[in-house]
Amino acid sequence: MKIKKKIALIDQHDKNGFWGGKFGGSFIPETLKKPVHDLAKSFAKLRKNKNFIKKRDYYFKNYIGSPTPFIKLENLSSHLGGAQIWAKVVSEANGGAHKIYNATVHALLCKSMGKKYIVGDTGAGYAGKMLSMAAKKFGLKCKIFMGVKDIKRQKPNCIAIRKNGAEIVPVYTGSQTLVDAVSECMRYWVSNCDTTHMCVGSTVGPNIFVKVCGWSTSQISRELKVQIKKEFGKIPKKIKLINCVGGGSSAYGFWSEFVDFPKTQIEFIGVEAGGPKNSKLHAAPLSKNAKLGVLHGSASYVCQNKDGQINETDSISAGLDYPGVSPIHCFLKDTKRAKYTYATDESALAAYKMVTKFEKLNPSLEPSHAFAEAIKIAPKLSKDTIIIVNSCGDAKKDKDILKKRLGKY
């Protein structure tokens, strides 16, 4: 298994849609074959279409607010000693998280394909909020599928979704979290694929959804590359790009432009959700060595039992609370281009506390997992090491959880 140079990772799959010969694919019911095929065809055409790219860039700049800031966390760095810690503040994007890139592109695709309805899944509520925003912006009718447990714990985003005129469809099945929301959304699409476009909220699902999402979020690293060069004059010798990984869409976008650099120069560290400290439950299929399995239309490492039933997961962060992960991250893991680890609920909370104490930054619980890793390793590293954390979401949505767990927000 090898990564090819000069080809975007999203395009490094074989003709059956598998990365590294075994991750990804399209394990879908027959009914979805046609809409998935149509979407793949449209996407292949549109991504080469100059007008479409122009449109995308226009909305990325004027609607999403690209580029998002790249800042040094001076206080945190000097407090910890060791490496310099920087942040790519993607949470400054319109709506407050990276999910807006994928949502905007899907809305544009939906419109180009002449469909009027768009549906999507959400865990933390950001994918749902952004899709509802994009739907409103482009005049599409929108339904968001969300687990009942997540509706309760991510209230601010739910309010935003409804304000944008979208309907939230509560999902009561299974663990009532993201995994069930994705299943229910796919089931809805099976029944309505003739009129409706589906947006999968991360780099997961059947092959084409991994590609569209990765293509959208890669804007993050395109910006970052320019910003790094501007800041340092060239690409520094020792960079560590730390990103949280649930489905893996923000990590993909944060890393994609840098894949061809040697890993001794630019290292990728993905941080999964380790769950509560003393619990067996987690949402860390990569770092806890889960087995290969098929979930939601693609093959990836999946938290599952011996029989192949999907395990329940647990994480304080709804956005990372997912038993599977992007096939591309499985590919990056097995080719050893990226390293994956996890942070527990408790260390994410501690990281949130520390970051907000020293910096004017308010990372949500998802990137707080990445900050936990940065805080852990920074003191041991030299001053010329540049750690960059993707602060990919804003903590406003976590208000209730933070109040409960830390006593204040």
Add this chain to the structure above:
Amino acid sequence: MLLSPINIAFKNCKNEKRPALLTYTVASDPSKNKSLKILKSISEYVDILEVGFGHSTPIADGGQIQTSSYRAIKNGFKMKDAFQIVKNYKKLKNTKPIILMGYYNMIYQYGEDKFINKCKKVGVNGLIVVDLPWPENKKFSKKCKKKSITFVQLLSPTTSKDRLKKIVKDSHEMIYYISMLSTTGGKLKVSPKKILKNYNKIKKIDPKKNYVIGFGITDKTISKLKTADGLVVGSAICKEITKSLNKRQNPVTNVSNMVKRLKNKII
């Protein structure tokens, strides 16, 4: 060439000038023992029995089958239970062909070859894998054929003409036509007339094969579709089990009565 038990079942029905009746129940729903009892009690009215191995993240099942699957899993259902149920059912004197149906991950975790061998050993006659479409299923389907297990291809109203031909060509003796764009158990949103029109077009591609219609078939709609080679009732039965449990009635008797009624509507 020897006819497969599935082929014989269809042939018998054709001789009786009626469609084959296929039922779908979930292994270990409502319990391991009761699901076996249900199979035994409906066996005489049914031509082919589909037995589902429930999965925790089904992407094509409607509410009724989901409920049945979750109930089975909650009751401790394991893949080996499905095999045991089939094995025990096949100890009856006059048994009907059994088709196991489920999602690919369960087969993948069991190991494709090991799974097919086990099927062969306990007497499974056919397999339906919901999320392993053509052409991805070509290799697996060939493996099944080698062991004389019928791999049932699915067709849907969205399947393109070109694709229809290729799938029919690669299919074994039985093909499953999904009546409408829906998960299982949806309300029939297309008229039976229209379903049959599509169905007959497909049937013409290779009239020698047996085509069954499924999704949305209940005791209200079944008689209007009886010109098909076979009709599958699944969600309606799962719903009956749920209803029986809620009313503290015996699901075995209730399901058996229901299947008898269904049979009467197509003869």
